Amino acid sequence: xxxVEQNPLFLSMxxxxxxxxxxxxxxxxxxxxxxxxxxxxxxxxxxxxxxxxAVKQEGRLMASLDTKARLSTLHITAAVHDLSATYFCAxxxxxxxxxxxxxxxxxxxxxxxx
Amino acid sequence: GAVVSQHPSRVICxxxxxxxxxxxxxxxxxxxxxxxxxxxxxxxxxxxxxxxGSKATYEQGxxxxxxxxxxxxxxxxxxxxxxxxxxxxxxxxxxxGGRGGTQYFGPGTRLLVL
Numbered sequence: 001x002x003x004v005e006q007n008p009l010f011l012s013m014x015x016x017x018x019x020x021x022x023x024x025x026x027x028x029x030x031x032x033x034x035x036x037x038x039x040x041x042x043x044x045x046x047x048x049x050x051x052x053x054a055v056k057q058e059g060r061l062m063a064s065l066d067t068k069a070r071l072s073t074l075h076i077t078a079a080v081h082d083l084s085a086t087y088f089c090a091x092x093x094x095x096x097x098x099x100x101x102x103x104x105x106x107x108x109x110x111x112x113x114x
Numbered sequence: 115g116a117v118v119s120q121h122p123s124r125v126i127c128x129x130x131x132x133x134x135x136x137x138x139x140x141x142x143x144x145x146x147x148x149x150x151x152x153x154x155x156x157x158x159x160x161x162x163x164x165x166x167g168s169k170a171t172y173e174q175g176x177x178x179x180x181x182x183x184x185x186x187x188x189x190x191x192x193x194x195x196x197x198x199x200x201x202x203x204x205x206x207x208x209x210x211g212g213r214g215g216t217q218y219f220g221p222g223t224r225l226l227v228l
Contacts, residue, residue: 033217035219040224041221042207042219042222042223043158043207045218048216085165088158096195100146100211100217101160101163101219102217104157104159106157
């Protein structure tokens, strides 16, 4: 059974600081996603990582994937208050490209304070 | 990104009534629609997969007679919560499948059963 774990569950960080959120998954998968969720809202897509060693960056966020270690990281650089949200990683449950069932991590609730 | 709509955005109903949630894929013909549920402060859990023109498949522990899914066209899938009870209060989110690549999510429907 595919399991996806994130840590930390809660992260309170000061503006300007850097931090990393970790996402571990238990079985082989061909895609890993990162999403952002604001309170009361649905999911906003951040990154899709498709291959070992993939790295993607958007603004202050950078995501990477190590398929051998079954680990993805979401690195936050010089955090700002607008990044406060809950971040989820999700893994494609199937092994085929068109199997879109996602198993979500536990989520990391990020709060950035002045 | 993909345009996905859900209606209603929020609904309050009395215990024992049925509630229908519509999910529309506005820019993509979705042969598959995934329905997720998110309880407060928790992650998303896949409930079921609707397939256009055929029966839906349900995840373990999800009652198919309670959560009726219809996928009558390539742009519309509906989830009906029958005889809703307070424990069904949740955030229901749909996601069209079959695009490959990024998975997009609808804006969600917040259900409160009194």
